[in-house]
Amino acid sequence: MKKQSKLALALLISFPLVMFTSCGGNDDVEKMEEVVEAPVEEQQGNETYYQIPSPDEMFGFIKESGLAFNGELLNPIQNADKYVTPNRQALNFGIYSADLAYTASFEEFDKTIKYFGTIQKLADQIGISSAFDKALLERIQGSLDNVDSLVSVTNSSYFSVVEYLEKNEQGDKLGIIAVAGWIETVYVVANSANYKKDKAAIERLADQKLTLENLLDYLGKYSDNADVSQLLTSLRELEATYATLSEESSGSGISLKKKENGKMVLGGGSSIKITEDQFNAIKAKVSEIRNNIVNTEA
Amino acid sequence: MKQHLNKIIFAVAIISTPIFSFGQYCNNFHSSYCYTSDNEMFKLNGQSKSALFSKGQTSELSIVVYKGQDYRISLCMDQNLGSQVEFKIYETVKKKVEKVIETKSMENEYKKCTACNGKGDNDGEMCYDCEGAGKVETGGEVEVVSKETKLVEERVKELLYDNSADNYATEIEFSVESTRRLTIEISVPGSGSGGTGSKTKLIKSGEMGCVGILVEHMTTPITGFYGTGF
Numbered sequence: 131m132k133k134q135s136k137l138a139l140a141l142l143i144s145f146p147l148v149m150f151t152s153c154g155g156n157d158d159v160e161k162m163e164e165v166v167e168a169p170v171e172e173q174q175g176n177e178t179y180y181q182i183p184s185p186d187e188m189f190g191f192i193k194e195s196g197l198a199f200n201g202e203l204l205n206p207i208q209n210a211d212k213y214v215t216p217n218r219q220a221l222n223f224g225i226y227s228a229d230l231a232y233t234a235s236f237e238e239f240d241k242t243i244k245y246f247g248t249i250q251k252l253a254d255q256i257g258i259s260s261a262f263d264k265a266l267l268e269r270i271q272g273s274l275d276n277v278d279s280l281v282s283v284t285n286s287s288y289f290s291v292v293e294y295l296e297k298n299e300q301g302d303k304l305g306i307i308a309v310a311g312w313i314e315t316v317y318v319v320a321n322s323a324n325y326k327k328d329k330a331a332i333e334r335l336a337d338q339k340l341t342l343e344n345l346l347d348y349l350g351k352y353s354d355n356a357d358v359s360q361l362l363t364s365l366r367e368l369e370a371t372y373a374t375l376s377e378e379s380s381g382s383g384i385s386l387k388k389k390e391n392g393k394m395v396l397g398g399g400s401s402i403k404i405t406e407d408q409f410n411a412i413k414a415k416v417s418e419i420r421n422n423i424v425n426t427e428a
Numbered sequence: 429m430k431q432h433l434n435k436i437i438f439a440v441a442i443i444s445t446p447i448f449s450f451g452q453y454c455n456n457f458h459s460s461y462c463y464t465s466d467n468e469m470f471k472l473n474g475q476s477k478s479a480l481f482s483k484g485q486t487s488e489l490s491i492v493v494y495k496g497q498d499y500r501i502s503l504c505m506d507q508n509l510g511s512q513v514e515f516k517i518y519e520t521v522k523k524k525v526e527k528v529i530e531t532k533s534m535e536n537e538y539k540k541c542t543a544c545n546g547k548g549d550n551d552g553e554m555c556y557d558c559e560g561a562g563k564v565e566t567g568g569e570v571e572v573v574s575k576e577t578k579l580v581e582e583r584v585k586e587l588l589y590d591n592s593a594d595n596y597a598t599e600i601e602f603s604v605e606s607t608r609r610l611t612i613e614i615s616v617p618g619s620g621s622g623g624t625g626s627k628t629k630l631i632k633s634g635e636m637g638c639v640g641i642l643v644e645h646m647t648t649p650i651t652g653f654y655g656t657g658f
Contacts, residue, residue: 178488178611184474187645191494194647282471289459289474296455334494337607341492343522344609384519386588386602396493396588397605399519 180348182308183341184292185228185315186285188334189235195330197322199236204229205314205424207248212426216256217357220303221423223252224310227288231311232318234284242280246270246287253291256303261294262287302352309345309361310423312338317420320413325406335412336404339372364419371408371415378403454480458640462504465601465644470500473643481509483618483635488611490520491643495607500644502599503614506637512596513639514615518585519608527580530573537568585611603648614639 205225213219226249233241253259266287273279288311295304316338323331346365352358377400384399404412457478464470475491493499503515588610591597618635 178490179477179479180490181475181477183492186471187473187494190471191496191647285472285474289472292474293456330496334607337492337494340607340609344490344492347490380606384586384588384608386517394600394602395605396602396608399606399608401495401606 180344182312182345182348184285184288185231185311186235186281188315188319189232191334192319192322192331193235195328197319197328197331199238200322201238201241203318203321204232204241207244209424209426210248210252217306219252219256220306221310223249223256224307225314225424226252227291227307228311228314228318230284231288234281239280242284246284258291258294261291266290302355302358305349305352305358306361309349309365312341312345313416313420313423316416320416325409332404332409335409336375336402339375339402342369342372364422368415368419371411374408374411376403377401454478454638457638458504458642462502462640462642464642465500467646469646470644471646473499473645476641476643478638478640480636481614481616481639483509483616486613486615488613489641490609490611492607492609493604495604496648497645498601498603498648500599500601501612502642503639504598504642505639508634509616509637509639510618512617514617515591515598516587516613517589518587518611518613520611521584521609522581523584524579525582526577529576529578531576532571532573534569535572537570612641614641
């Protein structure tokens with residue numbers, strides 16, 4: 131009885147507080163300011179958030195660097211029905227999201243539509259179909275003849291999923307999807323690039339060492355989840371492969387300074403170097419992890 | 429009375445359900461409230477983030493910026509948080525450093541038994557396996573501190589930019605010459621909760637607000653007569 135009274139009181143007190151956390155507009159802030167002082171659960175501690183670049187950033191770059199599209203690297207859409215567990219569906223949602231970004235960046239419109247249909251279907255199965263509203267689907271249909279807007283809309287669908295999962299506090303699922311998307315991106319680049327010819331793409335691949343650090347830190351927050359823990363094991367194997375890469379100092383310390391032309395430049399410090407053997411080792415390891423994810427017989 | 433309470437709980441739960449979910453609005457604050465660049469070449473970067481802050485709170489965002497790209501990082505916040513939100517950029521690197529690690533443990537206490545040679549008595553207590561000078565258990569325990577030098581991985585931060593030295597600017601644009609892992613540290617001024625300590629705190633609702641960090645990127649434009657033959 132006493133417990134119920136406390137619960138009712140807590141709900142009544144928290145009601146205006148929760149309204150405020152919407153942060154929807156500044157007018158409300160003025161009105162609410164003097165109203166409430168009550169115990170509330172800490173909303174955000176002094177914590178660090180680890181962000182993961184979306185696949186389009188990498189694909190946009192490698193397209194500009196001259197790599198050709200290779201449709202054989204995509205996970206066939208026919209496989210989608212064969213992923214039956216929620217974990218495999220989430221992982222392959224990430225894989226297909228990267229494939230969607232890949233096809234959109236390289237203007238493979240027919241494939242983009244098919245892959246969008248596939249991730250929509252998987253989104254339904256893993257309970258995130260609300261992330262794709264009708265307006266988004268209409269925008270996709272309306273962007274078929276415009277590369278820039280198609281890339282923009284496919285990005286919107288990715289960001290929409292991220293937002294939905296954050297809103298619903300499903301950081302573990304978001305981590306699984308984002309990591310699988312990243313794995314597919316690295317897999318595509320590693321299997322498209324030629325070590326001797328594609329310098330920019332190879333450098334970008336080496337730089338993924340830093341992104342991998344962010345991914346590991348992000349997933350580390352959810353290591354109690356068995357699916358995340360399994361994924362972490364694979365990523366740590368990849369981390370061990372990346373750990374063999376050396377860093378070469380530029381001779382000057384890192385700085386963020388204005389250059390003579392008035393532009394701010396982040397320069398100096400060291401850069402990551404990769405040998406052909408190391409490139410092949412990373413390519414083999416990332417292919418192994420990716421093929422385990424897309425494998426339909428598992 | 430019990431029936432009334434149940435009704436109150438049910439009614440409040442029903443009313444507050446959509447509001448609880450609306451309370452997550454901060455998640456996409458940057459898309460709605462941060463100004464995007466006038467330069468149409470800049471694209472929204474997936475590393476953008478928004479969060480709910482209380483006055484006096486500091487939080488960090490770890491992102492990766494790539495060589496050959498320009499980035500624009502801008503900040504937007506609810507007005508009640510003030511106009512002097514601090515925004516610092518650090519480089520974060522993992523470094524292997526030697527560290528002396530102290531470990532404490534409880535071990536059996538011994539006393540010397542210098543009188544024995546091999547096996548024998550020392551003041552009435554048995555002294556086993558000592559060769560001339562040995563030790564014997566007293567039956568008590570002592571705290572033992574052991575030190576070990578280990579190679580550990582530590583995260584080191586180096587300050588690159590501080591907006592308090594730049595008139596509290598809310599945006600910065602830069603080109604990247606080598607890929608870096610950056611930490612963006614946001615501190616909201618005020619004497620609020622600060623963040624650490626107990627999980628439940630007294631926070632005035634007017635002392636909280638959304639902060640958004642919008643990250644945009646584009647390929648660094650090539651300038652000059654590159655490839656023109658001049």
